[in-house]
Amino acid sequence: MVFFGSRASKLKEGRISNIKCTNCDTQTSMDYSIFGKYAHIYWIPTFPTGKKSVFECTNCKRTFKKKELTQQIKHKFELENKPSFPIWYFSGLAVIIGIIFIGIWISKQNDLDNEDYISAPQVGDVYSVKGNQEDYYTLAKVTKVTNDSLHLIFNDYETDKRTGVNKIDKDENYTVGRFNYSRAEILALFKDNIIYDIDRN
Ligand SMILES: [Zn+2]
Numbered sequence: 001m002v003f004f005g006s007r008a009s010k011l012k013e014g015r016i017s018n019i020k021c022t023n024c025d026t027q028t029s030m031d032y033s034i035f036g037k038y039a040h041i042y043w044i045p046t047f048p049t050g051k052k053s054v055f056e057c058t059n060c061k062r063t064f065k066k067k068e069l070t071q072q073i074k075h076k077f078e079l080e081n082k083p084s085f086p087i088w089y090f091s092g093l094a095v096i097i098g099i100i101f102i103g104i105w106i107s108k109q110n111d112l113d114n115e116d117y118i119s120a121p122q123v124g125d126v127y128s129v130k131g132n133q134e135d136y137y138t139l140a141k142v143t144k145v146t147n148d149s150l151h152l153i154f155n156d157y158e159t160d161k162r163t164g165v166n167k168i169d170k171d172e173n174y175t176v177g178r179f180n181y182s183r184a185e186i187l188a189l190f191k192d193n194i195i196y197d198i199d200r201n
């Protein structure tokens with residue numbers, strides 16, 4: 001379950017002087033507080049959602065919302081207040097963007113590794129391979145490398161998830177499925193994404 005919601009923090013407080021209160025009809029001043037609202041995920045501020053200001057007459061103590069102020073007071077307030085959201089309001093967003101970039105980088109790195117491995121195969125390399133049927137996946141281990149061919153032994157099992165093949169990667173699961181391929185055939189299988197991942201220990 002993801003916890004998310006909205007919270008607020010005080011951005012600024014201050015006083016507007018020389019204004020006329022519409023409640024007590026006095027030439028006086030008003031104290032104000034500006035609150036910033038932000039969305040959070042697991043209590044990590046993620047992005048700002050708005051601002052809210054409250055005002056209080058220093059004479060009669062009546063509180064006002066911004067929309068209840070006269071044009072004159074509103075104008076004075078807005079002249080001296082343009083608070084921006086603090087950078088920590090965006091912490092969660094920064095974390096999310098960071099995770100996405102790390103994910104992209106790892107995936108890119110994995111692609112580069114795969115290309116290295118396929119062009120210079122070694123005994124013990126484990127190929128993730130699409131099975132004969134749609135949506136079935138299995139593994140094949142390189143048992144011998146010659147100048148122009150590869151000897152593979154296939155795993156006895158298949159899984160129905162691309163990423164589930166790790167679970168069947170046990171030595172005792174490679175028993176009978178021995179096949180030889182030319183290097184060119186292997187490259188073609190990789191190019192066609194039949195061999196879709198390579199692990200090397
Ligand atoms: Zn007042």
